[in-house]
Amino acid sequence: xxxxxxxxxxxxxxxxxxxxxxxxxxxxxxxxxxxxxxxxxxxxxxxxxxxxxxxxxxxxxxxxxxxxxxxxxxxxxxxxxxxxxxxxxxxxxxxxxxxxxxxxxxxxxxxxxxxxxxxxxxxxxxxxxxxxxxxxxxxxxxxxxxxxxxxxxxxxxxxxxxxxxxxxxxxxxxxxxxxxxxxxxxxxxxxxxxxxxxxxxxxxxxxxxxxxxxxxxxxxxxxxxxxxxxxxxxxxxxxxxxxxxxxxxxxxxxxxxxxxxxxxxxxxxxxxxxxxxxxxxxxxxxxxxxxxxxxxxxxxxxxxxxxxxxxxxxxxxxxxxxxxxxxxxxxxxxxxxxxxxxxxxxxxxxxxxxxxxxxxxxxxxxxx
Amino acid sequence: xxxxxxxxxxxxxxxxxxxxxxxxxxxxxxxxxxxxxxxxxxxxxxxxxxxxxxxxxxxxxxxxxxxxxxxxxxxxxxxxxxxxxxxxxxxxxxxxxxxxxxxxxxxxxxxxxxxxxxxxxxxxxxxxxxxxxxxxxxxxxxxxxxxxxxxxxxxxxxxxxxxxxxxxxxxxxxxxxxxxxxxxxxxxxxxxxxxxxxxxxxxxxxxxxxxxxxxxxxxxxxxxxxxxxxxxxxxxxxxxxxxxxxxxxxxxxxxxxxxxxxxxxxxxxxxxxxxxxxxxxxxxxxxxxxxxxxxxxxxxxxxxxxxxxxxxxxxxxxxxxxxxxxxxxxxxxxxxxxxxxxxxxxxxxxxxxxxxxxxxxxxxxxxxxxxxxxxxxxxxxxxxxxxxxxxxxxxxxxxxxxxxxxxxxxxxxxxxxxxxxxxxxxxxxxxxxxxxxxxxxxxxxxxxxxxxxxxxxxxxxxxxxxxx
Numbered sequence: 105x106x107x108x109x110x111x112x113x114x115x116x117x118x119x120x121x122x123x124x125x126x127x128x129x130x131x132x133x134x135x136x137x138x139x140x141x142x143x144x145x146x147x148x149x150x151x152x153x154x155x156x157x158x159x160x161x162x163x164x165x166x167x168x169x170x171x172x173x174x175x176x177x178x179x180x181x182x183x184x185x186x187x188x189x190x191x192x193x194x195x196x197x198x199x200x201x202x203x204x205x206x207x208x209x210x211x212x213x214x215x216x217x218x219x220x221x222x223x224x225x226x227x228x229x230x231x232x233x234x235x236x237x238x239x240x241x242x243x244x245x246x247x248x249x250x251x252x253x254x255x256x257x258x259x260x261x262x263x264x265x266x267x268x269x270x271x272x273x274x275x276x277x278x279x280x281x282x283x284x285x286x287x288x289x290x291x292x293x294x295x296x297x298x299x300x301x302x303x304x305x306x307x308x309x310x311x312x313x314x315x316x317x318x319x320x321x322x323x324x325x326x327x328x329x330x331x332x333x334x335x336x337x338x339x340x341x342x343x344x345x346x347x348x349x350x351x352x353x354x355x356x357x358x359x360x361x362x363x364x365x366x367x368x369x370x371x372x373x374x375x376x377x378x379x380x381x382x383x384x385x386x387x388x389x390x391x392x393x394x395x396x397x398x399x400x401x402x403x404x405x406x407x408x409x410x411x412x413x414x415x416x417x418x419x420x421x422x423x424x425x426x427x428x429x430x431x432x433x434x435x436x437x438x439x440x441x442x443x444x445x446x447x448x449x450x451x452x453x454x455x456x457x458x459x460x461x462x463x464x465x466x467x468x469x470x471x472x
Numbered sequence: 473x474x475x476x477x478x479x480x481x482x483x484x485x486x487x488x489x490x491x492x493x494x495x496x497x498x499x500x501x502x503x504x505x506x507x508x509x510x511x512x513x514x515x516x517x518x519x520x521x522x523x524x525x526x527x528x529x530x531x532x533x534x535x536x537x538x539x540x541x542x543x544x545x546x547x548x549x550x551x552x553x554x555x556x557x558x559x560x561x562x563x564x565x566x567x568x569x570x571x572x573x574x575x576x577x578x579x580x581x582x583x584x585x586x587x588x589x590x591x592x593x594x595x596x597x598x599x600x601x602x603x604x605x606x607x608x609x610x611x612x613x614x615x616x617x618x619x620x621x622x623x624x625x626x627x628x629x630x631x632x633x634x635x636x637x638x639x640x641x642x643x644x645x646x647x648x649x650x651x652x653x654x655x656x657x658x659x660x661x662x663x664x665x666x667x668x669x670x671x672x673x674x675x676x677x678x679x680x681x682x683x684x685x686x687x688x689x690x691x692x693x694x695x696x697x698x699x700x701x702x703x704x705x706x707x708x709x710x711x712x713x714x715x716x717x718x719x720x721x722x723x724x725x726x727x728x729x730x731x732x733x734x735x736x737x738x739x740x741x742x743x744x745x746x747x748x749x750x751x752x753x754x755x756x757x758x759x760x761x762x763x764x765x766x767x768x769x770x771x772x773x774x775x776x777x778x779x780x781x782x783x784x785x786x787x788x789x790x791x792x793x794x795x796x797x798x799x800x801x802x803x804x805x806x807x808x809x810x811x812x813x814x815x816x817x818x819x820x821x822x823x824x825x826x827x828x829x830x831x832x833x834x835x836x837x838x839x840x841x842x843x844x845x846x847x848x849x850x851x852x853x854x855x856x857x858x859x860x861x862x863x864x865x866x867x868x869x870x871x872x873x874x875x876x877x878x879x880x881x882x883x884x885x886x887x888x889x890x891x892x893x894x895x896x897x898x899x900x901x902x903x904x905x906x907x908x909x910x911x912x913x914x915x916x917x918x919x920x921x922x923x924x925x926x927x928x929x930x931x932x933x934x935x936x937x938x939x940x
Contacts, residue, residue: 112907113905230881233888241892243892247899248891251891368770368771387888
């Protein structure tokens with residue numbers, strides 16, 4: 105099975121995905137929304153994520169008996185048109201998230217690493233990597249994540265620990281100054297950056313479940329949440345009211361590291377290692393977008409489908425025509441409701457939907 | 473095709489080494505052999521002398537009475553008879569075109585010696601030779617068990633090369649053995665001159681970058697791998713014995729590892745691993761740090777590098793590419809030169825070319841140093857030196873054009889490629905991914921032999937317990 109993945113690999117990949125996207129522009133955006141309470145918004149978002157994740161894991165456990173894929177579950181429990189509609193929403197989410205990740209990375213490379221190039225030249229290697237990985241199967245992606253996980257985690261921890269001596273956590277006080285309703289609202293409007301567990305929908309039928317389904321993934325989730333909250337807290341504590349102006353959190357935090365001009369910017373090397381997790385996230389989301397197309401057209405791509413790959417590649421040209429800020433504003437204005445439905449409501453319903461689909465499958469097989 | 477003496481004689485007509493003796497020992501007999509493939513003494517002792525004192529009524533009686541010959545058999549058809557004949561067997565035909573073959577093969581080949589590619593400080597010094605029979609003997613010497621099974625296959629339309637698939641019954645996975653045997657049986661090729669020909673057919677996924685079938689010249693290593701559940705493929709005419717399934721980590725293991733202290737072995741393996749990673753990435757990092765991200769380099773080091781490369785008329789990428797290509801040219805030339813000339817060539821390359829280029833201001837000393845360091849590091853994985861060298865050149869080029877971004881992307885593509893490879897139920901990057909904790913006992917680290925009580929899980933096997 106090309107797309108089979110064991111629960112440990114899934115857990116490590118999930119942690120990489122949590123670490124991959126939240127350390128780029130999100131901390132400064134949240135700091136713009138709620139000031140030094142941004143870490144509280146992140147914490148609230150993770151609470152929601154945690155609840156939804158538990159329901160999704162429950163569904164995975166139930167699904168172990170029948171090994172249905174996401175469209176199999178949705179087709180049988182919610183009818184085919186609704187299933188396809190949900191797949192379309194997922195497709196849009198993945199494409200937007202890939203675009204925003206890539207444009208953030210593009211900004212980071214041009215600002216931090218002085219590598220300025222045009223968008224097409226920048227995304228061509230990413231497209232090559234992405235579809236090479238999709239062609240090789242999800243198993244290869246999961247194994248890559250497992251292999252590089254240790255290295256990336258060390259890099260992230262090093263980046264967070266190095267400025268600790270310079271951090272004045274007193275800057276975070278008073279807690280809740282922005283107002284709790286505003287903090288909660290920020291965690292809702294910025295929910296687009298969270299709920300990384302949605303990739304699990306697309307490997308539902310390929311997860312090899314062991315005795316403990318929940319613990320490895322929940323441990324990953326806890327570590328990811330702690331690291332993300334910590335990063336946000338360190339970021340706003342270091343930059344104070346200037347935090348909204350520093351849009352590349354991870355690279356800016358490095359300024360306060362032990363490295364200096366004399367010793368060289370070694371933090372940039374660790375930053376580069378961390379960037380691997382961003383590209384892994386892009387690859388995983390591209391895989392999911394590819395799967396979405398497969399489910400929307402109602403086929404089963406036995407061989408690599410070039411048309412689907414081309415469609416995704418074309419959508420990656422979006423930042424050439426629309427700025428990231430406009431894109432984000434549009435997402436928050438128009439997309440937050442449908443996105444929230446599939447990001448947060450669908451996982452809560454997944455155990456029930458899986459059971460319904462299973463029951464229908466059993467009835468069908470009995471009748472036949 | 474039906475056995476016929478006339479057909480055989482027709483096929484070999486005009487060949488000087490075709491020998492025919494017409495004898496009469498109760499019935500008329502045609503004794504034929506190939507002079508170049510047979511041992512005259514054996515033909516005389518096992519065939520002619522016994523026949524001289526024999527009176528028989530048919531060939532079946534000859535077969536029973538030729539007691540001095542150890543290998544007497546009856547080929548079922550003309551193809552088998554020709555195969556035996558070309559392998560050095562003497563054929564006996566009666567007038568009814570019945571035939572028996574007697575083993576009179578000559579033993580020509582070098583004696584058993586320490587293989588030049590796998591020298592060890594401690595441990596056995598025997599190496600495989602070109603003779604299949606001798607190679608199987610070397611395995612049998614170490615595996616005195618009826619569980620050592622050998623499946624014989626003939627491959628090659630014109631070469632009729634004998635191939636032996638060896639495995640330990642009760643340890644090796646039957647599925648893997650059957651799969652490999654089927655693959656070998658389905659090989660359609662005019663000739664097999666070395667085991668490396670068959671390695672390509674045994675590579676299920678037809679991978680073009682990394683080697684997917686292991687090879688060894690040492691019988692102790694081959695037996696060690698068979699005890700872990702692998703099978704070996706011995707090809708007549710080749711001292712390289714193939715082993716499969718094959719893992720990437722095997723490249724990091726050296727023949728002497730199991731005879732040394734496990735701590736020292738672990739250190740050596742770590743060193744090999746680091747040197748390989750550094751060899752592939754160091755030139756590209758040097759170029760992209762110098763071109764794009766010089767801030768990463770410590771100031772003093774940066775000043776030294778800038779001073780050394782200030783007057784160089786080429787860009788850092790061109791400079792590094794030149795160093796790497798020159799190093800590859802020297803390596804290729806060195807491989808094809810007689811050993812005495814090779815040493816001179818190395819000296820000329822290293823001292824004269826390198827030093828002269830630096831003195832002339834064409835290449836910077838740091839670039840030469842990094843190129844040389846990277847080149848030497850590649851030799852810690854001698855089997856993959858060439859492909860790693862190509863990858864290094866490619867990553868350097870991408871790093872020079874795209875900076876760290878390019879290095880990250882190309883490194884990720886390589887890792888995805890490696891991680892996706894799986895043959896004979898064995899993931900190529902096991903035990904690192906998928907993570908198999910038990911197999912880490914003999915991966916980069918090595919536990920002492922007494923504490924390795926289980927066979928590797930990544931290699932399919934029937935019996936996991938080494939003590940059972």
